[in-house]
Amino acid sequence: MYIFRNAMANIRRSKGRSILFGVIVFIIAISACLALSIRAAAETTRAEGLKDLSITGNITLDMDEIMQGEGGQPPSKSDMRKGFQNSELSLTELEKYSELSSVKSFYYTGSTSANASKIEAVSSSEGMGGGRMGGPGMDQESSGDFTITGYSSDEAMTQFANGNAEITDGKLFTEGTEDLTCVISSSLATYNSLKVGDTIKFVNPSDTSKTFKVKVVGIYKQTNSSSSDQQGRGGGMMMGNSNNIYMSYAALEKIAKSASLDVATRGSYTFASYEDYQKFESQAHEAGLDSKYTVESMDVNNYEHQLQPLENLSTYAKYFLIIMLVIGGAVLLILTMFSIRERKYEIGVLAAIGMDKKKISRQFIYEIAAISMIAIMLGGVIGSLSSVPVTNKLLASSVSSTQSESFDRGGPGGQQDGMPGDPQDRQDQDDQSNSDSTEVQATSATTNSSDADSSTDSASDSGTTTADRGDGDRMGGPGMQDYVDSVTSAANMKVTLEMILVGLALIAVSGTAAMSGVMKYDPLQILTTRD
Amino acid sequence: MSLMKIEDMSFAYSAGGRKILEHVNAEFEEGKIYALVGRSGAGKTTLLSLLAALTHPTEGSIYVNDEDIFKGDTYKYRCKDVGIVFQNYNLLPKMNAVENVVLSMDIAGIDLPDKKQRAKDLLISLGIAEYDLDRPVLQLSGGQQQRVAMARAISYEPPIILADEPTGNLDDSTEKDIMAIFEDMAHRAGKCVIIVTHSKQIANMADVKIPIDELNVHIKDNSLAESHPVN
Ligand SMILES: Nc1ncnc2c1ncn2[C@@H]1O[C@H](COP(=O)(O)OP(=O)(O)O)[C@@H](O)[C@H]1O
Numbered sequence: 001m002y003i004f005r006n007a008m009a010n011i012r013r014s015k016g017r018s019i020l021f022g023v024i025v026f027i028i029a030i031s032a033c034l035a036l037s038i039r040a041a042a043e044t045t046r047a048e049g050l051k052d053l054s055i056t057g058n059i060t061l062d063m064d065e066i067m068q069g070e071g072g073q074p075p076s077k078s079d080m081r082k083g084f085q086n087s088e089l090s091l092t093e094l095e096k097y098s099e100l101s102s103v104k105s106f107y108y109t110g111s112t113s114a115n116a117s118k119i120e121a122v123s124s125s126e127g128m129g130g131g132r133m134g135g136p137g138m139d140q141e142s143s144g145d146f147t148i149t150g151y152s153s154d155e156a157m158t159q160f161a162n163g164n165a166e167i168t169d170g171k172l173f174t175e176g177t178e179d180l181t182c183v184i185s186s187s188l189a190t191y192n193s194l195k196v197g198d199t200i201k202f203v204n205p206s207d208t209s210k211t212f213k214v215k216v217v218g219i220y221k222q223t224n225s226s227s228s229d230q231q232g233r234g235g236g237m238m239m240g241n242s243n244n245i246y247m248s249y250a251a252l253e254k255i256a257k258s259a260s261l262d263v264a265t266r267g268s269y270t271f272a273s274y275e276d277y278q279k280f281e282s283q284a285h286e287a288g289l290d291s292k293y294t295v296e297s298m299d300v301n302n303y304e305h306q307l308q309p310l311e312n313l314s315t316y317a318k319y320f321l322i323i324m325l326v327i328g329g330a331v332l333l334i335l336t337m338f339s340i341r342e343r344k345y346e347i348g349v350l351a352a353i354g355m356d357k358k359k360i361s362r363q364f365i366y367e368i369a370a371i372s373m374i375a376i377m378l379g380g381v382i383g384s385l386s387s388v389p390v391t392n393k394l395l396a397s398s399v400s401s402t403q404s405e406s407f408d409r410g411g412p413g414g415q416q417d418g419m420p421g422d423p424q425d426r427q428d429q430d431d432q433s434n435s436d437s438t439e440v441q442a443t444s445a446t447t448n449s450s451d452a453d454s455s456t457d458s459a460s461d462s463g464t465t466t467a468d469r470g471d472g473d474r475m476g477g478p479g480m481q482d483y484v485d486s487v488t489s490a491a492n493m494k495v496t497l498e499m500i501l502v503g504l505a506l507i508a509v510s511g512t513a514a515m516s517g518v519m520k521y522d523p524l525q526i527l528t529t530r531d
Numbered sequence: 532m533s534l535m536k537i538e539d540m541s542f543a544y545s546a547g548g549r550k551i552l553e554h555v556n557a558e559f560e561e562g563k564i565y566a567l568v569g570r571s572g573a574g575k576t577t578l579l580s581l582l583a584a585l586t587h588p589t590e591g592s593i594y595v596n597d598e599d600i601f602k603g604d605t606y607k608y609r610c611k612d613v614g615i616v617f618q619n620y621n622l623l624p625k626m627n628a629v630e631n632v633v634l635s636m637d638i639a640g641i642d643l644p645d646k647k648q649r650a651k652d653l654l655i656s657l658g659i660a661e662y663d664l665d666r667p668v669l670q671l672s673g674g675q676q677q678r679v680a681m682a683r684a685i686s687y688e689p690p691i692i693l694a695d696e697p698t699g700n701l702d703d704s705t706e707k708d709i710m711a712i713f714e715d716m717a718h719r720a721g722k723c724v725i726i727v728t729h730s731k732q733i734a735n736m737a738d739v740k741i742p743i744d745e746l747n748v749h750i751k752d753n754s755l756a757e758s759h760p761v762n
């Protein structure tokens with residue numbers, strides 16, 4: 001008891017020394033608290049964002065796996081071609097994985113391209129660009145002017161579900177119908193004076209003898225309901241969409257059979273939670289999915305992209321924390337060693353009058369612990385109170401540096417790691433104009449290997465040669481405005497616990513230094529060599 | 532029966548180094564003042580350090596109540612059984628007189644309701660003015676610090692009191708006061724008081740005068756050589 005009292009009295013008696021020690025611990029504490037708060041904010045924001053996210057995922061080719069090649073050599077074109085060629089997953093297979101427990105619902109779309117007799121595709125130089133990009137990657141002779149997309153269910157028509165498109169005239173085709181009915185865009189309707197009830201005659205672009213007729217039951221219009229400025233910037237894409245014809249998958253299948261058209265089928269799986277989404281991949285592999293496939297979700301990718309600045313900040317915070325703790329710990333260690341040297345006379349006297357070294361050490365540790373606790377509490381309180389504004393301030397600069405970084409890499413699209421060679425991926429971006437609900441459609445069937453090849457080339461061209469267009473045609477991807485640029489909470493219970501650990505570590509470091517110093521001094525030596 | 536006994540004790544500051552003390556034998560009793568005398572550098576302070584168990588003998592040992600003090604807890608021995616008045620006082624400079632005294636009582640584990648009051652009474656009885664009680668000890672004069680050191684040494688009532696040149700730099704009247712206190716402690720309170728001094732006056736006031744050279748076999752054997760400066 002007297003040891004504790006003596007320790008407290010000593011803190012008061014040596015104010016300068018106590019304050020110096022306290023200030024150093026305070027600086028470490030406030031830095032640690034801010035760094036830990038930033039990390040907590042990133043973690044919380046991510047967890048909460050993912051909780052609120054409705055996740056649609058797709059089975060896609062694992063580009064890394066295919067691009068890996070053999071013996072460290074980049075794969076030849078033919079190797080890659082083989083990779084893509086064998087990539088087709090049949091609808092039966094896609095459906096098989098939809099049975100897995102992690103899947104909430106499953107839908108699929110098919111698309112093909114065709115020409116039409118009598119009517120003309122909406123075109124403009126910009127529109128053509130968009131249209132070409134929007135096609136299922138078939139840039140050459142077999143590509144038609146129109147993209148016909150078939151949907152397994154209404155749920156699959158995400159652009160209608162999320163309000164980016166709406167029927168303005170007539171009605172949507174019946175869900176799952178085999179009737180050859182479709183909806184067309186209002187631009188196409190206006191351009192060709194088409195109205196509900198009219199019939200369009202389509203032609204197989206590779207074989208003009210194969211034709212089929214589809215009845216227009218409705219006219220849709222793209223709306224700029226949300227993210228309007230992204231939509232605006234994606235003007236080219238909208239023109240491309242004007243030539244999209246929508247119908248039921250069953251109807252498309254019927255047409256494809258009769259007119260010998262290739263259909264690219266993509267399955268989408270929706271998940272009730274992020275955990276389910278994560279579980280799905282391993283379940284699918286267990287159920288027999290080849291290792292060259294991976295599960296991807298544009299929702300998750302987009303969200304993670306939005307978190308990029310926060311994640312970067314969190315990484316910096318981690319390094320800052322480590323540096324701060326190492327340097328701070330070292331400074332504290334040295335300071336303790338010096339102050340013990342300075343106090344060796346005191347140690348000698350205490351030992352000479354019979355206070356044993358363990359008690360002397362304990363007294364010194366009490367002093368260290370008391371100052372540290374006050375400093376850590378102050379640092380922790382001030383750190384937590386300022387954690388949200390400080391995090392947001394730092395996040396703002398992280399956002400702008402992430403932005404300029406991604407500009408350097410050729411627009412926000414540069415963030416998307418997906419090798420743009422996946423043709424479906426690209427088309428998809430055009431299909432869904434709202435980034436928030438964008439889905440990567442599961443790529444199953446590319447029609448033939450040369451398609452995949454050519455689109456690989458064209459896509460990488462567009463990415464490197466025309467930064468502007470790269471920006472535009474990546475509209476499906478998140479724009480820079482989407483970055484999470486503020487957090488609402490930072491310091492939390494976990495930070496408090498971590499701060500306690502930091503405090504204990506600091507006390508342990510300087511306490512150990514104090515103890516070894518106390519043990520080192522021999523009272524007689526100190527007392528006799530003093531004068 | 533003696534309270535403290537030195538048995539065939541030798542001491543060197545370093546292993547194999549010069550022996551400061553060699554085969555020393557001595558006995559000390561309660562209620563007496565012993566004056567340890569000898570020329571400067573003879574080893575008086577060294578002997579006192581050994582009696583205080585601040586260092587260990589090279590050979591032999593010291594027994595208090597027939598117990599080897601070096602075999603037990605020397606910290607406990609110092610805080611309970613001996614009171615030491617160091618040559619340079621060795622007070623804690625940031626504390627005042629009362630705090631210095633109370634700390635020693637605390638370390639000794641004295642369980643009193645008001646240790647602070649007892650420390651004050653003790654200091655006042657040793658001649659410290661009331662207004663000097665709560666000043667940092669470094670602000671006190673040498674004589675005052677000497678008194679505080681004595682108060683600290685006797686505050687927990689140890690049976691043995693060791694004092695190293697307690698009157699070394701004090702004026703005559705203060706010297707008399709201090710000696711009166713030692714006499715009181717030995718003759719009235721029955722303590723065993725061992726004082727190192729080179730003052731003839733003090734030595735004559737003591738009950739037993741011990742010239743350190745007589746204790747020391749090594750020095751005795753060479754007492755003739757001593758007069759011839761060989762080294
Ligand atoms: N800490 C020490 N280390 C080594 N030698 C010492 C130490 N203290 C004293 N001595 C030596 O021991 C001898 C006795 O010293 P000391 O006991 O202080 O003599 P006294 O107190 O009788 O004047 C001296 O020769 C001194 O130099």
Ligand SMILES: [Mg+2]
Pocket residue numbers: 575576577618
């Ligand atoms: Mg001496």
